[in-house]
Amino acid sequence: MPAATLTAGAAWQGRSLRPLLLALATLLMLTLIGLPMLAILLYALFPQINEWSLAAPFSALLPNLMDAQLIGATLNSLSLSLGVTLLSCILALPLAFRRAQMSTRQGRLWDALLLVPFLIPPYIGALSWMQLLQVNGFSEQLLGFNLAGFLYSFPGIVTVMALHLFPMIYFATSKAFAVIGNRYGDVARVFGGSPLQIFARIHLPMVLPTLLSSGLIVFVLTIEEFGTPEILGSRFGFRVIVTAIHEKFSDWPIDLPGASVLSLILILLAFFAYRLHQRLARRFSSAVENQSLAAPARPVSTAQRLIDLLLFGSAVTLAVLLPLLTIGVSALLDTLSGGLSLDNMSLRHLGGLFVRDGAAWAAISTSLTLALLAALGSVAIAILVAFTVVRLRTRGTALLDFLSILPNAIPGMAVAVGLILTWNQPFWPATPYNTPAILLVAYICLTLPYPIRMLTAALKQLPRSLDDAAYISGAGELRVILRILTPLLAPVALAAGFIVFAIASRELVSSLMLAPPGVETVATYVFHQFDQGSINAGMAMSLVTILVSGSIIVLGQRLPGSRQPEGKTQ
């Protein structure tokens, strides 16, 4: 304590960056997310704001909210999101727990495999489940049974979506388990705790903040997701709010104010989910003092190894291998009606991707560049925002925090409209609109929630005493962020970066709307190439994206930061 008093002056000086960092974080968040969200809000209230006019205020509200089916759709959205979040937690927790006990090498393999779902666009995933399980689907052609009855039901949708989204929770919580380390468990074991007791009484409460915050993301993502409910839900009359929003975008008449009004419902739902998450998080908050990042490896018994293999094996089979195989086989089928047979195999769709000279490669390099920049930008901004929200705790940071989940709560189409309304105004001296930069802005806006959630959760676990020690030794904010927190957060930041990269490299909906004339990304290229074509072509595109982005991610995993979670302080 005397030391603290002695250097208090220096520490205070070192902290003079505080307002600046807060201002920078706020400015970035407001520009990237706040403005487009404000535009959507204004569009809902003033249906002619697109012509820069405040005429006919509030006229779009009532007609859209009076829809009798809306209540049912809202309830469906809620129950779907709750179901998917719960199932995702149940799937992810045991895997994440075991992952933290594994050797780096073995764990890295499973991590790489479980990143694949992020690379699969949800609608392609849903289509592949349909292709696999429907009447006369692959399972019926090969094994003589179909699961159409299950697939087109509430439990079916929940399962398909949870299999797609649970890796989000897995990545966040496995990092949290790793941060806790094995010591607490070891202590409990010495005192005779059973494995289940140790898990339920020690580890689970400690990762609860992370579980809650990644669960929030899954909840919000489910509310926003369009592909799966549209493809599977329309089979048994299951309508959610996003389905209703998309009808206003789909063909004619186009009703942008109406879509904005319905988006408000989603924003409200996200807000309530966020509040609930905050209350729960406050009740169960935990910080790990005295953590050991480098958990001393314990010898793993053969039985345990077998159980792990079974656990991860079945998860990977369901969430990765089955969809991937279906996508791969579909991409190789010449015609849809030809079914599974050798003489229906062809490289036509894969070859078709590369017929327009150079354009395919241009699209691939555009997508990869944008995805890489989006990953770097998103993670850098997220580190700043996480620091501001968790460590500064000044007024207004809660707003920043809430703002940071909004892009996930609203359909990509609505976000794209918000971005056009924001950036297509003549009064900006310079604008990214109508240049490829608008895609980067869109990707960062759409993906920021992931790194922000993951990093704030991880930062909450890092004890403040680390910062305090640095401040006392005379370090400033920047130094603390760059030299202490960033290296400690590196594994989480890298994992978040991969997720952003994966999602940005395949993003379709907002790209279709925002790409300037003549610029194509992988997703829009293939969408255009096979506009009226068969879904096999879409499957071929997904396969290529998964292979290209997937191999970049595997290479990226060999970066030093991910291998050494203890982080060198140089």
Add this chain to the structure above:
Amino acid sequence: MKQFVAALAVGLVLATPTFAAEPLVVYSAGPASLSSALAKAFEAKTGTPVEMFESTAGKIMARYQAEKSNPHADVMISASWGHALTLDEAGELLPYTSPNAAQVPAALKSDRYVAQGAAALSIAYNPKSGLPAPQHWADLTHPSYKGQVTMPDPAKSGSALTLVQGLVAQDSANAWTLFSQLAANDLLVPGANKAALNPVLQGAKGVVFGAVDYIIIGAKAKGESIEVVYPSEGTVLAPRPVMILKSSRHAETAKQFVDFLLSDQGQQLVAEEYILPARTDVPAKRPGWNELAIIDFDAKQAAEQATATKAKFASVIAK
């Protein structure tokens, strides 16, 4: 040294802004192969580059609407006739009648917009399904098709909406009975056009009620097992409207572009996609104008009742 000076001169010439024509900005709904072929051909012919924004009909409209305070598009080619009616109603279209539009049927043009081509709505069935070949819309209410028929959702597909409007305009009572009988026969309404077609190609279902014909003809040409049928009692067209926007800053070039779309060359490119060319004197690569029985109805009047029609359809199907 000489070489250096020459290189410098060439460099200077290249660096001076050339007074090339400003690009024409076109927003076009798919097929993208058609849009890019048209853009290239127009540029080759006139020297004016075309900046083509290609997307779905819904997305080009959404982009145009969102851009209104600072518009960029000069010409729009939509796949939904309703878009032309809406924009015309709002007074956002520039009046222009192309001299090349003389051979376009009166129903497919006005002083402010004109069709580039049209699709016809059809029954599409998979011969592998083992079902009897259907000939009429009402055939699909027969028990032998029970649980085998899909239809694009009029709420998500403009062409399916046109079909409902057309059949209702032809004989209202008859049409609604037809739809409720289809519903009783377990009609599946899974989403937009592709969502209705895919299960039929994959063999999970057998027939599409209201398929966009040129997509089926294209799929068949690629080897899919699928046949197209035009019921003799009549079907409807889903025309693709071409519009010049009042906000266009290149109105003269835009008019040239519309002339080009309706020229022999432009219309032949349309025919290549198995779409019915708007001009009746340009040969189609699929059943042409004189081979189709088209239901004649007032599209404008139908558009005014579109919301009610969609709601009624949804309630009839839900039963």
